[in-house]
Amino acid sequence: MKRLTRLLKHRLWDESDARRVLPAAVLRKFEHQVSASETLHSGEIRVCVEASLPLSYLWRNAPARERAIAMFGKLRVWDTEHNNGVLIYLLLAERRIELVADRALNRCVSAEEWQKLVDSMSTDFREQRFEQGLVNAIEGVSTLLIKHFPITTYSRGINELPNAPDLC
Numbered sequence: 001m002k003r004l005t006r007l008l009k010h011r012l013w014d015e016s017d018a019r020r021v022l023p024a025a026v027l028r029k030f031e032h033q034v035s036a037s038e039t040l041h042s043g044e045i046r047v048c049v050e051a052s053l054p055l056s057y058l059w060r061n062a063p064a065r066e067r068a069i070a071m072f073g074k075l076r077v078w079d080t081e082h083n084n085g086v087l088i089y090l091l092l093a094e095r096r097i098e099l100v101a102d103r104a105l106n107r108c109v110s111a112e113e114w115q116k117l118v119d120s121m122s123t124d125f126r127e128q129r130f131e132q133g134l135v136n137a138i139e140g141v142s143t144l145l146i147k148h149f150p151i152t153t154y155s156r157g158i159n160e161l162p163n164a165p166d167l168c
Contacts, residue, residue, distance in 0.1 A: 003061055006094075010052035013093040018051040018167045021092060021130050027165050029131075033138050034163040042152075043105065043145035044085040045138060046077050047165035049130075052093040064091045068098035071168060078102050080160050084149050088137045095125040097137060108148040117141070134165075 034045045048071050057067055068089035072078060077085035083104035090097050099114055117140040124133030 006061070007058050010058055010093045013051040015051055015167060018049055018092055021128075022049060022134075022165075022167070026131050027167075030134060030138065031164045033135065034165075035159075037138060037142035037145070038159060038163065040142070040151060041145035042082050042084065042149045042158075044077065044080045044159075044161045045088065045141055045145070045163075046075050046085065046161055047088045047090075047134060047138070048075060048168050049090045049092065049134075049165060050168040053091065064089070064094055064096040065098050067091070068100050071166075072100040075161070075166060077161065081158070082149060084145065085161065086141050086145070088134065088141060090125070090130065090134065090137075092130070095128070097121050097125055097133065099137070099141065105144070105148060109144055113144070117144075 030047055034047065037045060050067070050071075053062070053064070053067055068087060071089055072087045075087065077087045077100070079085075080102065083102045085102045086105060087100040088097070089100065097118055099118060101109065101114070117137070120140065121133045121136050124130070124136060
């Protein structure tokens with residue numbers, strides 16, 4: 001029964017819902033926030049918002065985390081010079097946030113720190129404050145990147161990935 005409920009919940013959400021929840025002006029705001037953040041550290045931040053999981057994920061009851069990891073690869077977040085990219089993934093149908101960080105940043109940040117960041121955003125998503133939740137997510141990830149990968153003479157702020165959020 002849980003599987004059927006999940007399937008129906010996901011089928012009720014589509015890309016038009018994502019655009020309604022996060023209109024173009026809000027997406028531009030996130031793009032500017034990511035751009036400003038990346039002037040302060042050598043990391044790369046990508047934001048991916050998905051209305052629902054593809055049917056293949058639902059059919060095998062895959063968790064949102066699995067999809068976030070797949071999108072981390074598809075959006076090439078792993079492909080940065082300093083291996084310090086981060087994907088902020090939001091799944092609207094389940095109001096789930098996943099943070100996927102590349103290996104260099106993961107060596108610096110404990111699982112507890114990541115979980116604390118996710119927990120602080122979860123309330124916003126449960127209450128459908130998606131914009132505020134993503135603002136907080138970008139700020140939290142930025143704080144970690146500034147702490148562990150600040151701009152130096154050797155790590156100039158080269159923009160390796162697009163800053164605009166992806167509606168997948």
